Amino acid sequence: MxxxxxxxxxxxxxxxxxxxxxxxxxxxxxxxxxxxxxxxxxxxxxxxxxxxxxxxxxxxxxxxxxxxxxxxxxxxxxxxxxxxxxxxxxxxxxxxxxxxxxxxxxxxxxxxxxxxxxxxxxxxxxxxxxxxxxxxxxxxxxxxxxxxxxxxxxxxxxxxxxxxxxxxxxxxxxxxxxxxxxxxxxxxxxxxxxxxxxxxxxxxxxxxxxxxxxxxxxxxxxxxxxxxxSDSMQLVRKFSEPKKRSVFIEKTLNEAAALFGVNSNALGYVLDGEHEEAQLCSIFNRNSKHAAIPVELFESYGTIRFINLFPLVLRTLREGGILVVxxxxxxxxxxxxxxxxxxxxxxxxxxxxxxxxxxxxxxxxxxxxxxxxxxxxxxxxxxxxxxxxxxxxxxxxxxxxxxxxxxxxxxxxxxxxxxxxxxxxxxxxxxxxxxxxxxxx
CATH class of the missing domain: 3.40.50 (Rossmann fold)
Known part of the structure; x- marks a missing residue:
């Protein structure tokens, strides 16, 4: 404190x-x-x-x-x-x-x-x-x-x-x-x-x-x-198996984003199989296949700011830290x-x-x-x-x-x-x- x-x-x-x-x-x-x-x-x-x-x-x-x-x-x-x-x-x-x-x-x-x-x-x-x-x-x-x-x-x-x-x-x-x-x-x-x-x-x-x-x-x-x-804030996720091409969709983040107004698509982290850092994307389900678009190309600036801010708020509350923005x-x-x-x-x-x-x-x-x-x-x-x-x-x-x-x-x-x-x-x-x-x- x-x-x-x-x-x-x-x-x-x-x-x-x-x-x-x-x-x-x-x-x-x-x-x-x-x-x-x-x-x-x-x-x-x-x-x-x-x-x-x-x-x-x-x-x-x-x-x-x-x-x-x-x-x-x-x-x-x-x-x-x-x-x-x-x-x-x-x-x-x-x-x-x-x-x-x-x-x-x-x-x-x-x-x-x-x-x-x-x-x-x-x-x-x-x-x-x-x-x-x-x-x-x-x-x-x-x-x-x-x-x-x-x-x-x-x-x-x-x-x-x-x-x-x-x-x-x-x-x-x-x-x-x-x-x-x-x-x-x-x-x-x-x-x-x-x-x-x-x-x-x-x-x-x-x-x-x-x-x-x-x-x-x-x-x-x-x-x-x-x-x-705040305009430089970007949430970066790293995963233990970076060489595996994967899409990770976090339930809590998407529930919060839905309340914020993001409900036509899911938000997820996409691994390209080469880098540890995952890219945050808008995930669309089309014909039983997933299509991923980088969030900055599809979502508004305010939505992106909320997406990056919410996990920090959640972590601060869970761990008892201080968030200064x-x-x-x-x-x-x-x-x-x-x-x-x-x-x-x-x-x-x-x-x-x-x-x-x-x-x-x-x-x-x-x-x-x-x-x-x-x-x-x-x-x-x-x-x-x-x-x-x-x-x-x-x-x-x-x-x-x-x-x-x-x-x-x-x-x-x-x-x-x-x-x-x-x-x-x-x-x-x-x-x-x-x-x-x-x-x-």
């Missing part, structure tokens, strides 16, 4: 941005959407969903991009660029794109996450010297790195120094060699620190505990699903999306603390019957500094002139600019000038 993600000096977010999935205090209504997990004597409560609003170019996607970039850095264990670009998020492989472009001096890039998994609370943070914007030749350094488990600090790495904390809280996860020679392991680990490598993924993993870093990377890889650009609602009918959202709010169905986070321009979700105030997030960008800020509807409180009460019309208030994160656009002057210039010519 994701509790919090923080970033600073990431693209348009020059100052610290705290994206919280923690339950805000004194919020009433929609209590059924609250997730809860007990770890030791503490109970941690999280939101099952969050929706992010803001005008174009405000920085909404940068929050999602920062999450994906953080994930990629931890999984590869270093802050070097990679040539293989497996994501449309260029900043995850070319880190010189990360620092805020308005800064004239080198400032650290800070990224951190707090989440629960397997009965443990993880808090992992890093502070990176990546140079200035577009400075690819800068000598990068991990300035600081911290790991806390169950509110106990395990290590603090600051540049070339390392401080090992109280390991007794995670004793079952430690390697036997460390238990026998704790001081020697700490000294050896400090001497082997590398400026561009994360201590978590290297020294800590080999000398202290392989299980804890593995738990973190497994959660990031399998449970923390971040779709940076940029422009989740693009080309999909609002009623279908609202139904997906209510799945995450349903205590009987969402039994594994699954979470959904997405950004949108559709005001239909600004509804007190669908989202709590602390689940409604905003991103705004200053026209003078060009820097983004992030806040929640719950930050307005419930009293005073700027207070937001449960009975209010959130959508109406948004369009009259009570919450910010909205921008009036008038293209008429540009068109008028262009038309006048044409008339003069």
């Amino acid at each position: 994701l509790l919090e993600f923080k970033m600073k000096n990431y693209k348009s977010f020059k100052d610290e941005c705290v994206f919280s999935m923690k339950v805000a205090p004194k919020q009433k209504g929609l209590d059924y959407s609250i997730l809860s997990e007990k770890i030791g004597r503490n109970v941690y409560k999280g939101l099952s969903s969050a929706v992010i609003y803001g005008p174009n170019a405000s920085g909404k996607t940068n929050i999602i991009g920062a999450m994906e970039t953080f994930k990629h850095i931890v999984l590869r264990g270093n802050i070097r660029n990679v040539e293989v670009k497996d994501s449309p998020n260029a900043a995850s492989s070319a880190l010189e794109l990360i620092p805020n472009n308005t800064l004239n001096t080198v400032e650290p890039v800070d990224l951190s996450i707090a989440f629960t998994d397997g009965g443990l609370l993880f808090e992992y943070a890093m502070s990176l010297d990546l140079g200035r914007f577009l400075d690819r030749d800068h000598e990068r350094k991990v300035l600081k790195e911290t790991l806390r488990v169950n509110n106990t600090t395990l290590f603090v790495r600051e540049a070339a120094t390392l401080e090992i904390g109280d390991m007794t809280v995670v004793e079952p996860y430690l390697v036997s060699a460390y238990i026998q020679n704790a001081k020697g392991a700490a000294a050896l680990a400090e001497s082997s620190l590398h400026d561009e490598e994360l201590f978590l993924a290297n020294g800590f993993k080999t000398m202290f505990s392989a299980k804890l870093p593995s738990a973190i990377t497994q959660w990031l890889d399998k449970s923390f699903v971040v779709i940076y650009r 940029d422009e989740f609602d693009a080309s999909i009918h609002p009623m279908a999306l609202m139904n997906i959202i209510t799945l995450f709010h349903n205590d009987e169905l969402n039994t594994h603390n699954a979470q959904l986070v997405f950004d949108t321009h559709n005001p239909i979700f600004l509804n007190s019957n669908l989202f709590r105030r602390d689940e409604i997030k905003f991103v705004d960008r200053d026209d003078e500094t060009h820097c983004s800020t992030h806040y929640s509807l719950s930050d307005f409180g419930t009293a005073g002139a700027k207070g937001v009460r449960l009975s209010e019309d959130y959508m109406k208030n948004y369009f009259v600019d009570r919450y910010g994160a909205i921008k009036s656009i008038d293209l008429a002057p540009i068109i008028r000038t262009l038309m006048n210039d044409n008339n003069k010519e």
